[in-house]
Amino acid sequence: MSGQSQRLNVVPTVTMLGIMKARLVGATRGHALLKKKSDALTVKFRLILKQIVSTKESMGEIMKTSSFSLTEAKYVAGENIKHVVLENVQTANLKVRSRQENVAGVKLPKFEYFTEGETKNDLTGLARGGQQVQQCRAAYVKAIEVLVELASLQTSFLTLDEAIKTTNRRVNALENVVKPKLENTISYIKGELDELEREDFFRLKKIQGFKKREIERKLAEAKLLAEDQFSLKKGVSMNSARNLLSAGREKDEDIIF
Amino acid sequence: MANRAQIPTSNSALIAMIADEDTVVGFLLAGVGNVDLRRKTNYLIVDSKTTVKQIEDAFKEFMTREDIAVVLISQYVANMIRFLVDSYNKPVPAILEIPSKDHPYDPAHDSILSRVKYLFSAESVASGRR
Numbered sequence: 001m002s003g004q005s006q007r008l009n010v011v012p013t014v015t016m017l018g019i020m021k022a023r024l025v026g027a028t029r030g031h032a033l034l035k036k037k038s039d040a041l042t043v044k045f046r047l048i049l050k051q052i053v054s055t056k057e058s059m060g061e062i063m064k065t066s067s068f069s070l071t072e073a074k075y076v077a078g079e080n081i082k083h084v085v086l087e088n089v090q091t092a093n094l095k096v097r098s099r100q101e102n103v104a105g106v107k108l109p110k111f112e113y114f115t116e117g118e119t120k121n122d123l124t125g126l127a128r129g130g131q132q133v134q135q136c137r138a139a140y141v142k143a144i145e146v147l148v149e150l151a152s153l154q155t156s157f158l159t160l161d162e163a164i165k166t167t168n169r170r171v172n173a174l175e176n177v178v179k180p181k182l183e184n185t186i187s188y189i190k191g192e193l194d195e196l197e198r199e200d201f202f203r204l205k206k207i208q209g210f211k212k213r214e215i216e217r218k219l220a221e222a223k224l225l226a227e228d229q230f231s232l233k234k235g236v237s238m239n240s241a242r243n244l245l246s247a248g249r250e251k252d253e254d255i256i257f
Numbered sequence: 258m259a260n261r262a263q264i265p266t267s268n269s270a271l272i273a274m275i276a277d278e279d280t281v282v283g284f285l286l287a288g289v290g291n292v293d294l295r296r297k298t299n300y301l302i303v304d305s306k307t308t309v310k311q312i313e314d315a316f317k318e319f320m321t322r323e324d325i326a327v328v329l330i331s332q333y334v335a336n337m338i339r340f341l342v343d344s345y346n347k348p349v350p351a352i353l354e355i356p357s358k359d360h361p362y363d364p365a366h367d368s369i370l371s372r373v374k375y376l377f378s379a380e381s382v383a384s385g386r387r
Contacts, residue, residue: 059355064356067280081282089291090290093310115288140283144289151351
């Protein structure tokens with residue numbers, strides 16, 4: 001990956017530093033919240049899973065009982081009930097209704113079945129075996145109940161799976177991409193600001209040094225000038241007085257031998 | 258968010274069936290069968306003469322129909338179109354695998370439980386440790 005923890009390209013100013021800090025706080029809070037959401041969803045997921053496993057087993061049992069009662073009915077009422085039933089199909093009486101349930105912010109579907117209209121009983125089992133047919137019908141209706149519940153568990157399961165994957169993706173993105181980027185940007189800005197401050201400080205110190213030297217130089221000049229002025233008042237300058245003395249010493253040696 | 262509002266809240270939706278004759282007759286007896294004006298039914302009886310193509314077509318049709326919320330499919334039929342069943346990942350309609358008279362319920366092949374298998378490999382029913 002090209003520079004896994006890069007930083008954002010910003011102008012390193014104090015305002016940007018404030019903005020980045022605010023964003024980092026937002027990202028941290030969002031990360032904590034999403035983690036909580038993911039944990040809640042996972043708990044619900046495990047619960048649903050357990051329910052699914054147990055319901056599937058009971059469904060196996062119920063289907064066995066219902067097919068057994070169907071065989072009984074066929075035995076008693078004769079093989080022809082198949083055709084009679086197939087002929088009788090018109091509109092469904094057992095239907096499902098779907099609602100939405102909200103779990104930790106995720107909308108899960110829930111099915112419930114309901115009967116609408118009257119079951120068409122007309123010709124089935126009129127000849128013989130009517131009671132068996134009724135029993136068979138009741139057994140199958142119970143099977144449908146269990147199956148509808150299983151269907152709603154299954155859809156919630158799939159939806160939760162998707163939701164958990166998305167949430168975890170977001171959590172990981174925040175944790176591994178967004179936050180490091182922001183942190184790097186903040187340290188970069190701080191570094192730049194520090195360097196600017198140091199430059200400023202250095203410049204200031206240098207200028208102070210110059211100014212000090214200027215002042216000292218001017219002071220020395222002024223002192224020199226002041227001394228010259230002083231000696232001129234007495235009639236002879238210090239320099240020329242010295243010259244006289246040294247010149248005089250040389251001439252004296254010729255005369256005294 | 259991108260995946261909101263994909264679950265239709267309907268007031269009455271049908272239960273479709275793709276199974277062998279006895280199972281379908283039983284459910285029809287209970288009253289889930291529906292034949293609409295165009296003679297389209299919500300069930301498909303699978304016997305030894307049904308081709309895989311017919312089953313596939315019926316399955317795809319049930320999936321795309323808006324008024325079907327649950328699809329019951331026998332497990333051995335599901336094994337015939339396993340790739341279709343596994344590649345399907347919309348929550349609605351829900352696909353339920355039911356056992357049939359000759360083929361008792363086998364959790365190792367159920368598409369939902371097998372997806373769970375590699376999530377919880379130690380404790381899953383579908384790991385076949387029976």
